[in-house]
Amino acid sequence: MASHPEVVILGAGLAGMTAAYHLRDRDVVVIESRDRVGGRTLSGEHDGYWYNSGAQFVWDARTVALCSELGLDVLGGAGALSAVFVNGKLAIAPDPNRLFMKMPVPWVEKARFGLTITRLRRIASRMHGLDADLDAKSLAEVIGPTSDITRDILEMATTSGTGLSTQEVSGAIGLGYAIHLFGGDVNSTLKAVRGGTQQISKAIAEAIDPERLMLECKVESVTASGGGVKVRYRRGEREQEEVEASICISAMTADAVLEAMPDLPEAKREALQNVLPYAPVVTVAWLTDEPGTMPWDQLLAVPAIGLSFELLSNNAFFVRRDSTTRRKGGSLVTLATGPRAEALLALTDEAIVARVRADLLKMFPSERDVLERATTRVERWRGLPRFGKGWLGRQKVLREPFGRIHFCGDYTAQPGTPGAVGSGYHAAGTVRALLG
Ligand SMILES: Cc1cc2nc3c(=O)[nH]c(=O)nc-3n(C[C@H](O)[C@H](O)[C@H](O)COP(=O)(O)OP(=O)(O)OC[C@H]3O[C@@H](n4cnc5c(N)ncnc54)[C@H](O)[C@@H]3O)c2cc1C
CATH class of the missing domain: 3.90.660.10 (Polyamine Oxidase; Chain A, domain 2)
Structure with a gap:
């Protein structure tokens, strides 16, 4: 028998759980394929x-x-010290500025690194939110020619934050990661x-009615149905079951969205393909x-x-x-x-x-x-997810609802937990307004 909540949320990562928390006074069901909440927090x-x-x-x-x-x-x-491992040595200092001085690299290299960071900080200080001109370039294009060690350090910073090299990452997204290490008080x-970090989703799971959380249920298809949305899912090896809701919030990863929603418009499918593979x-x-x-x-x-x-x-x-x-x-x-x-x-x-x-x-x-x-x-x-060059140009399409299906998750907003929490919050607000 199908159940009929007002809202069905797909995915119990940070985005889905944030949306569920902000709609906890409504009739909401969350469907999650794993046996736990939190997604990429564990x-x-x-x-x-x-x-x-x-x-x-x-x-x-x-x-x-x-x-x-x-x-x-x-x-x-x-109270934490600043540290970096470079050229085979661990440099430790009380703060990022003194760490910069202690880095075991030749002075000329250090000067070039310092100049690049100063220039990137100046560009960042002029940015209001994410900048479309910078997004149209890769971070490497924003940085321009530089020394090997500067490139290695910035490469490490952007790969760590986004999974992408400086040649691949959007200049607007990569800039923040590039200047973070020596760009202020990191600690x-x-x-x-x-x-x-998983405590956030666990605490939300406790705050919402546990019966609203369906774990180990893999969403297999999401389609329009009458005035609402029909979600088919499978619990382990059992037969497919379904939920029909007035509105759906998809907080799954981009690959799962593509798999479960074959009818999405071509522009949206293309934008989703673009953030893959994670x-x-x-x-x-x-x-x-x-x-x-x-x-x-x-x-x-x-x-x-x-x-x-x-x-x-x-x-x-x-x-x-x-x-x-x-x-x-x-x-x-x-x-x-x-x-x-x-x-x-x-x-x-x-x-x-x-x-x-x-x-x-x-x-x-x-x-x-x-x-x-x-x-x-x-x-x-x-x-x-890949926040490559030109990602900002695709953000509108990534966020756009498809009928009564709304989308959130880091890939729709910005890398990391701010993107997941922020997009879950906004999706809940939009859905609440539609529910009246
Ligand atoms: C090792 C690692 C370190 C990180 N470090 C940081 C950090 O320090 N700071 C930071 O801000 N960010 C960090 N991140 C990124 C951060 O974890 C993510 O950006 C954020 O958790 C994404 O949340 P989300 O809800 O958008 O996606 P997810 O957490 O991926 O949630 C999506 C949910 O959908 C579920 N799902 C997928 N397919 C289906 C399906 N078919 N049916 C039902 N459910 C489905 C998944 O199981 C998952 O629970 C890190 C990520 C990793 C992997």
């Missing part, structure tokens, strides 16, 4: 520490406000949700048991150049900073994105761990025992 616990195998940090005002409404603590990175920009990300969580202090204790995020991963995220930093005595153990996460993830994907989990550990030891050569004893969790993601 958090675990280890001996009093939490860790994120998916999204690490949040930063935008709307996500922070949502967390506070949900009663979740958002923790800033104050106070990056914030963590206590308990892990860039791969391979994360390894390192759950450690050391009894005393570690060289990474005061580091929060360490970008790395020339290793099998481009970011080391010290998830335990927040727990440790807020306690008076140092608790035993810790949790680190390494992230490999784009080409670095591709290189790891062909390997077994054991081989990934061995390769990443060998590189972690280049950063922290004295900590072999701790890293060899660590329990590890490998996670493989089709992680980041």
